[in-house]
Amino acid sequence: MSESGREMTKQDRIKRVARWLIGNGVAANQETLGRMLGYKNKSSFSQVLNGKVPIPTGFTNRLAKLDQRINEAWISEGWGSMIDEKLTEKNREEMYQEQITKDEKIIQLQQELERYKAIVDRLTGRCDNENKQTAS
Structure with a gap:
């Protein structure tokens, strides 16, 4: 990752986590990921990802809970790294x-x-x- 989480916007960090979750097989695609997060249709989730609507309360927490290696502090504030390497090694x-x-x-x-x-x-x-x- 060339840029640190602090240099990215929260929206960019959310998108990066979404791509990582899909790329690592947690979800098959964006629509499935949205459903896992409680969205009934892909349009609603897409609007959150693309910044068309505000990020809902608890969204970053729900996103991070989809895989225990995801660092919620990185999504919310850009602190640390996206993936908790200690957990990755433990896994x-x-x-x-x-x-x-x-x-x-x-x-x-x-x-x-x-x-x-x-x-x-x-x-x-x-x-x-x-x-x-x-x-x-």
């Missing part, structure tokens, strides 16, 4: 730990599946033996 660590847990669960399920396959093979073998004995 990376949490995602890493979640992936380890998922990998462990996959291994556990694979082992369980192998046990079930062995049981099925034994049962199938018994059925084959019984069929052979019945046929003779």
Whole structure:
């Protein structure tokens, strides 16, 4: 980001957060983002984004709550950075730990599946033996 939040207008910071939220998959597009913020139609939300109407009370708070990494103070006043890097690092660590847990669960399920396959093979073998004995 070439310009600091303090050099941008609040309107510009809101637009930047909206683009970031869409770009990071929090919302599919501007219309979806508006609905997530409680707007019934895209025109109403667009008017706020483009400064056609005043920014409603609580708007920056609702916008920041859409992703915990968003720094509300940056949106409101330009303080700090748009993304809280500490939370971003924390999220990376949490995602890493979640992936380890998922990998462990996959291994556990694979082992369980192998046990079930062995049981099925034994049962199938018994059925084959019984069929052979019945046929003779």
